[in-house]
Amino acid sequence: MKDENFLKANNARSLWHPMTAPADSLANPPTIITGGEGVRIRDIDGHEVVDGVGGLWNVNLGYSCQPVKAAIAAQLDRLPYYSIFRGTSNDAVIELSEELRTFFAPDGLTRAFYTSGGSDSVETALRLARQYHKIRGEAGRVKFLSLKKGYHGTHIGGASVNGNANFRTQYEPLLPGCFHIPAPFPFRNPFNEADPARLAQLCLQALEDEIAFQGAGTIAAFIMEPILGAGGVIPPHSSFMPGVEAICRKHGILLIADEVITAFGRTGAWTGSRLWGVKPDFACTAKAITNAYFPFGAVMISDRVAEVFERDDTGRAAIGHGYTYSGHPVGAAAALATLAETKRLNVKDNAAARGAEVMAGLQALMAKYAVIGDVRGGHGLMNAIELVGDRAAKSAPDKAAAGKVQAVAYQAGAMVRVSGPNIILSPPLVLTSADVQVILTALDAGFAAL
Ligand SMILES: Cc1ncc(COP(=O)(O)O)c(C=O)c1O
Secondary structure: OOOHHHHHHHOOOOOOOOOOOHHHHHHOOOOOEEEEEOOEEEEOOOOEEEEOOHHHHOOOOOOOOHHHHHHHHHHHHHOOOOOOOOOOOOHHHHHHHHHHHHHOHHHOEEEEEEEOOHHHHHHHHHHHHHHHHHHOOOOOOOEEEEEOOOOOOOOHHHHHHOOOHHHOHHHOOOOOOEEEEOOOOOOOOOOOOOOHHHHHHHHHHHHHHHHHHHOHHHEEEEEEOOOEOOOOOEOOOOOHHHHHHHHHHHHOOEEEEEOOOOOOOOOOOOOHHHHHOOOOOEEEEOHHHHOOOOOOEEEEEEHHHHHHHHOOOOOOOOOOOOOOOOOOHHHHHHHHHHHHHHHHOOHHHHHHHHHHHHHHHHHHHHHHOOOEEEEEOOOOOOEEEEEOOOOOOOOOOOOOHHHHHHHHHHHOOEEOEEEOOEEEEOOOOOOOHHHHHHHHHHHHHHHHOO
């Protein structure tokens, strides 16, 4: 490895960082992370903090998960790669598929299609949804519906169903035939409705209205995150996703659950769909499926959809889609080991218990600091703090405020993430109560410094 001076001097000189302007990375050189252990990361200056971001919602088991590291190393020795395109397979991916089938059985999802990450998984689900209708002779069902404020990755299909202008405007025109309905977001919504249950009903009515307007026979699928993550951690009322499911069923529209963040325990349930008692047609997964140690994903497919493909006699069911790294044996080995550890440690229960502590702590901070307009969470380890200029007016905060909280919190012992006016928390699911207190104390220091 090059020395420290070389790394600091060249930091953002020869690479562009995702999700920021190149000039910003040059003006504000990124923190260089050089080590990780347990739930802590260490930077190039030796400063160590609790990772309140959990990598990027994906290091659920922390940075020292030896069984996953060992599985990757062993698979690299045995078979570092072989494709699963038509005619070949590998042993690791077959074993993983059986494990995933068991894990997702309560969600009614029994087949896997493998990808290299979340955006790939979303793209796969959107494409297979259209194909499902074509196989069934409803070729006109091509449109997609989704939620404003939703996040579905950055491929053209995913960006088109995204509900945040930041990921859309500079890349337009996007895919035609994508339409958005209001998110069930009590703090800000076009209905001016703060009651979560009533708002859920209004958003469901908006969905019915949009379906009537477009014509159900033109719509392939509705895609949503069970809890909206990147859009600012927005847990819908418990009636919302079941309501969406019922409307989709009534109109023959497939339901895609984007579980890239929520699968594998983050919400305090094993999947976000299960949290709400919903059985989607597809579930997009990635991120924590390998504890972040290998880029990998899986789209889980329901029996109902699978049977249409598997029993096809029209010749339209050949899947003209897939990635070189679909079913990568090293990714599969990593996922097998991750799944075993995820279940052994029962991380969903720890996520629920620690998440309750985080939420209580954030509510206490809100009582203390007027700049906090809203705190969100309440389902496992995904939380957001929304900063405001004026609480009653819900006006935008000082542009520098969230960054300042983050910088001071980092010095005080915790890495947190800034996204627009929100500070987002998505720590590893193996967090202890003591780690929760480190994060809360660091945030307190951050807000006190404003
Ligand atoms: C809900 C959701 N879908 C899709 C994606 C895209 O995943 P990736 O960045 O692995 O492509 C993300 C990433 O954060 C996500 O949160």
